[in-house]
Amino acid sequence: MAAPALTQRELIANEHALRDVFSRFLAFKTHSLYFPKPGDALADAFGPDLGLAAHLPTERKVMIPLAEDGRLLGVFVARGASLGGRRALLSLLPRIAAMALDQLRLRLAAVADPVTGLATGEALLAALSREIEAVQQRILPGGDSLGDLPLSACRGGFGLIVADLDRFSRVAGRFGFLMAEDVLARAGAAVAGATPEGGLAARLHDDLFAVFLPGASAARCREAAEALLAELGRTPFPIPATGESLSLTASAGCVSYPQDVRGGQFAASPAEQARLLVHKAKKGLAVAKDLGRDQAMAYSRILAEGGVVLETLPLARAAVSLGRWVDAEPGQRFLVWSPRLEREVDVRGADGGRLSGRSPAAVKGEIVLAEVVEDMAFAEVLHLADPHLPLEPGDRLALIPEAEEGDAADATGAPRRDPASGLYPYRDFQRATAQAREKNAVFSQVLIQLADPPARRRAGRPAEADMAAAAGLCRRVFGHEAVGGRFSASKLVFFVPGIDPAALAEPAGRLLAALRAELELDAAVGVAGHPCLDHARSDVAENCRKALDHALLLPTGPRLAVFDSLSLTVSGDRHFAIGDVYAAMEEYKQALLADEKNALARNSLGICLARLGRLPQARAEFERVIRGEPKNAMALYNLGCVLMRQGEAAAARAAFQKCLRADPAHVSSLLRLGRMAEENRRFAEALKYYRRALAAGGPAAPTLRHLARLAFARGQLDEAREHLHQALLRDPKDAFALQLMARVYLTEGEDPAIAEAMARQAVALRPERREFWVELSRALAAQGRHDEARAAAARAEGV
Numbered sequence: 001m002a003a004p005a006l007t008q009r010e011l012i013a014n015e016h017a018l019r020d021v022f023s024r025f026l027a028f029k030t031h032s033l034y035f036p037k038p039g040d041a042l043a044d045a046f047g048p049d050l051g052l053a054a055h056l057p058t059e060r061k062v063m064i065p066l067a068e069d070g071r072l073l074g075v076f077v078a079r080g081a082s083l084g085g086r087r088a089l090l091s092l093l094p095r096i097a098a099m100a101l102d103q104l105r106l107r108l109a110a111v112a113d114p115v116t117g118l119a120t121g122e123a124l125l126a127a128l129s130r131e132i133e134a135v136q137q138r139i140l141p142g143g144d145s146l147g148d149l150p151l152s153a154c155r156g157g158f159g160l161i162v163a164d165l166d167r168f169s170r171v172a173g174r175f176g177f178l179m180a181e182d183v184l185a186r187a188g189a190a191v192a193g194a195t196p197e198g199g200l201a202a203r204l205h206d207d208l209f210a211v212f213l214p215g216a217s218a219a220r221c222r223e224a225a226e227a228l229l230a231e232l233g234r235t236p237f238p239i240p241a242t243g244e245s246l247s248l249t250a251s252a253g254c255v256s257y258p259q260d261v262r263g264g265q266f267a268a269s270p271a272e273q274a275r276l277l278v279h280k281a282k283k284g285l286a287v288a289k290d291l292g293r294d295q296a297m298a299y300s301r302i303l304a305e306g307g308v309v310l311e312t313l314p315l316a317r318a319a320v321s322l323g324r325w326v327d328a329e330p331g332q333r334f335l336v337w338s339p340r341l342e343r344e345v346d347v348r349g350a351d352g353g354r355l356s357g358r359s360p361a362a363v364k365g366e367i368v369l370a371e372v373v374e375d376m377a378f379a380e381v382l383h384l385a386d387p388h389l390p391l392e393p394g395d396r397l398a399l400i401p402e403a404e405e406g407d408a409a410d411a412t413g414a415p416r417r418d419p420a421s422g423l424y425p426y427r428d429f430q431r432a433t434a435q436a437r438e439k440n441a442v443f444s445q446v447l448i449q450l451a452d453p454p455a456r457r458r459a460g461r462p463a464e465a466d467m468a469a470a471a472g473l474c475r476r477v478f479g480h481e482a483v484g485g486r487f488s489a490s491k492l493v494f495f496v497p498g499i500d501p502a503a504l505a506e507p508a509g510r511l512l513a514a515l516r517a518e519l520e521l522d523a524a525v526g527v528a529g530h531p532c533l534d535h536a537r538s539d540v541a542e543n544c545r546k547a548l549d550h551a552l553l554l555p556t557g558p559r560l561a562v563f564d565s566l567s568l569t570v571s572g573d574r575h576f577a578i579g580d581v582y583a584a585m586e587e588y589k590q591a592l593l594a595d596e597k598n599a600l601a602r603n604s605l606g607i608c609l610a611r612l613g614r615l616p617q618a619r620a621e622f623e624r625v626i627r628g629e630p631k632n633a634m635a636l637y638n639l640g641c642v643l644m645r646q647g648e649a650a651a652a653r654a655a656f657q658k659c660l661r662a663d664p665a666h667v668s669s670l671l672r673l674g675r676m677a678e679e680n681r682r683f684a685e686a687l688k689y690y691r692r693a694l695a696a697g698g699p700a701a702p703t704l705r706h707l708a709r710l711a712f713a714r715g716q717l718d719e720a721r722e723h724l725h726q727a728l729l730r731d732p733k734d735a736f737a738l739q740l741m742a743r744v745y746l747t748e749g750e751d752p753a754i755a756e757a758m759a760r761q762a763v764a765l766r767p768e769r770r771e772f773w774v775e776l777s778r779a780l781a782a783q784g785r786h787d788e789a790r791a792a793a794a795r796a797e798g799v
Helices: 008-013 015-022 041-046 089-110 121-136 169-175 177-194 218-233 263-267 270-290 299-305 405-410 426-439 454-458 463-478 501-519 537-552 565-577 581-594 599-611 615-628 633-645 649-662 667-679 683-695 700-713 717-730 735-747 752-765 770-782 786-798
Strands: 030-034 054-056 061-068 071-079 158-165 200-205 208-214 236-239 244-247 250-257 296-298 309-313 317-320 333-338 344-348 354-358 362-372 377-384 396-399 443-450 483-488 491-497 523-530 560-562
Touching (some): 008 071, 015 071, 041 061, 121 208, 158 177, 158 218, 169 177, 177 200, 177 208, 177 218, 299 396, 426 483, 443 463, 443 501, 443 537, 463 491, 581 599, 667 700
Parallel strands (some): 250 296, 523 560
Antiparallel strands (some): 309 317, 333 362
């Protein structure tokens, strides 16, 4: 298939590459792109075959045509250029441009699918990895980037959609592979058209497509998935040989980061997490297919509403489609219902009128998961609503919300124990330990997660053997009074009466060592107990989970955490990362009850308060941190930010300067001080701070953007443009740099179409920024598109 023609957007995105090529042959200070309109007289300056560059000596410009198949795509404008006596370059530069465009096509082809023109799977994974790195700074505890919200774009998460065409294999079977390839090309165009601005569409393989949505919430991701399916559903696929036109539906799965990533999965590399997300989105897609196709399924909803009965088994058991990958655990209960039993009811009333309706879904009974493996589980039937309506393959499952732990004591029947391992299923474990939890004034609970080494599974060693051996080690370490249970397929839980959690730290460490030495199993352990702060006995299980999440995030040493102030801080950081500020605040407050000297929790609480506009309370929290730790750079910086918002510029400046004395390379403080100097038109001082920030290291894109804005304020537009090129080269999604680049193009009277493209990208990335909509309105007005300009201006007023 021939390579697709280059677009304006691709030329804009690769302007720096064109600059690098031309700078080898021609000296110039700065550069820009220009896209002439049809009939523009400028094309005459390049000759009839577009084989000459134009030299404007009085303006010190050289204009180089960027042509493809005799068509003028755009013009590269080299500013501050002087040919001297090398006039022959005017005929050579267009040839150099042609070779540069050929290189660009090859580079784009390497990351573009040849059939659809969309990004390849490799390019998608690379984009996901980059975004995961940015988001992780806001998830893992301890990063001071958490409080730097006004300085940088908010990277709170993103969404990923994976979709494919329903029954696509029939197309190739009926019409041939060439026709199937044409269908794929049209489907790819539909996917690209349905991808929001700022997103990335890719073809993974066959008819499997993906859409990456930076900054998208879970709700927006689901909406985008449904919009994508609607677009594919109304796309016609003509069959030239027969004159027919196919209509195809599609199914999709979607996943959100970081909401759909659990515990130790955060410890994996960004590249590994990217592949994990694709796998989870495929799980959602598979469930959507199982439930009837032509629909979208969010990964987070699979457990609650996506399960089906796969097979009925003897002894009132059944195989179901929920496994470890969707967080299914033994003891979870589900209602079983059959959509096949729904039907339309149409009756005639006594008065002759017709009444119609649809019967509700019929609930057949209730099941409980007994054993969970990777992709499925085996369940026991608790009861059937009607013995004449047995469970059947295809019946749907609905998760029953978990009851409070104390309710387990009221359940009837004796707890059952697995004869091989001596462990209780989790609900039976709760029942078996319910009275002991009430009788013991002091007790602990231990949650152990075992790794699942692929080599052991390939060697044929069953997971149950590892579980039984690990349970024996736990009893040896914790004593025979400890009661053990199966929390899930890879987790053990032990109740240890009469021992404080702190006293279990040393035995838990020995357990980890023994698991490694005797069973060659890596593990992580979380410990919690009672009494603890004002937590009830029923809170111990949840605290144990938080301690395990804390342990799984530990970068080195034994992965062991006893529930404490830091565990609560980690939990708070997770809530903050997904935007639940109020839940995060509660966790941080609990962390401070456990340890009032926890500066990280107090600083994070202050950030939450500032986010909610409660500036005096936020200020008080930061000042308390500083009283205890006068050189805490994070608190000093955040205090400065709050003081700025309160209008106390001198005090804010003093806080930032103290932050620099504590950490001379604190880039955010350098940028803040530079911005304050710039606003007071002390440009030389601002330049000094920005250069220090650039030399200090860290992400260069924000600093280059600040340097560009300073150059723009001083009227040095060429320098501003160069800084912005460098900033966007490092971070193509820097919305503020895109908006400023649009302003530079408009100020210089350059092509407003480029300014519009830049402004649209900025708006797509940060639609809540009023100034971005204003810039877009200006760019549209400059092109005479006044109705669209007014619409953008109205949107700016509504932000």
